[in-house]
Amino acid sequence: MxxxxxxxxxxxxxxxxxxxxxxxxxxxxxxxxxxxxxxxxxxxxxxxxxxxxxxxxxxxxxxxxxxxxxxxxxxxxxxxxxxxxxxxxxxxxxxxxxxxxxxxxxxxxxxxxxxxxxxxxxxxxxxxxxxxxxxxxxxxxxRHHSLDQQLCRWLLLSLDRLTGSELVMTQELIANMLGVRREGVTEAALKLQKAGLIRYARGRITVLDRPELEQRTCECYAVVKKxxxxxxxxxxxx
CATH class of the missing domain: 2.60.120.10 (Jelly Rolls)
Known part of the structure; x- marks a missing residue:
């Protein structure tokens, strides 16, 4: 077939x-x-x-x-x-x-x-x-929100455009998308991982707790989605 x-x-x-x-x-x-x-x-x-x-x-x-x-x-x-x-x-x-x-x-x-x-x-x-x-x-x-909030917004917008809960993306590429240093993305991603919101391994990000991710992001995500x-x-x- x-x-x-x-x-x-x-x-x-x-x-x-x-x-x-x-x-x-x-x-x-x-x-x-x-x-x-x-x-x-x-x-x-x-x-x-x-x-x-x-x-x-x-x-x-x-x-x-x-x-x-x-x-x-x-x-x-x-x-x-x-x-x-x-x-x-x-x-x-x-x-x-x-x-x-x-x-x-x-x-x-x-x-x-x-x-x-x-x-x-x-x-x-x-x-x-x-x-x-x-x-x-x-x-x-x-311009106005923390890198942690920007990363949550970026993850949610990407997740809305996928059928599953996993993204294939390196921290270096995320840093380029957000226009920040890779070290900042690494730190922000580790915070989310320690909180149990995501799992990051070998360039794959799996979102484990979307509702909590939405709680941690800024209002920008909701404005865009609406x-x-x-x-x-x-x-x-x-």
Missing amino acids: VFSPDPKQNQLLAALPNAEWQRWLHQLEWVELPLGQVLYEPGRTLSHVYFPTSAIVSLLYVMENGSSAEIAVVGNEGIVGISLFMGGESTPSRAVVQSAGEGFRLKASTIKDEFNRAPVLHLLLRYTQALITQMAQTAVCN EYDRLLPPPPVS
């Missing part, structure tokens, strides 16, 4: 009206998204948009000196490459796969043509608003 990847594992694709779904179905291209793959770089023309199904993609703001910090994460709830239908051919951010998995992509020319069709336009704009909220809240969080829940349709029941 041959496994056939299902585009409707992505919530935006699952929410498409039937007419749009029938048009898109044969134009969607399944892709593997390995850990660390760069989907686009700042200033470069975008060739596709991506709809993750089991992968998670980090959007990073890159400074002139090469340093970077995560400004948002995109998983099976969304789309990577919103600049294409927001009036630009390129983007100021970098998109990197932070959790390996799969997804589908659509050519830039196709998404720009489809954007003029009302149902798709409204759906993508709602997602864009949710993503902008996440970016803004991340910036505030990085906006996604308000603007986007719920995921399909499997």
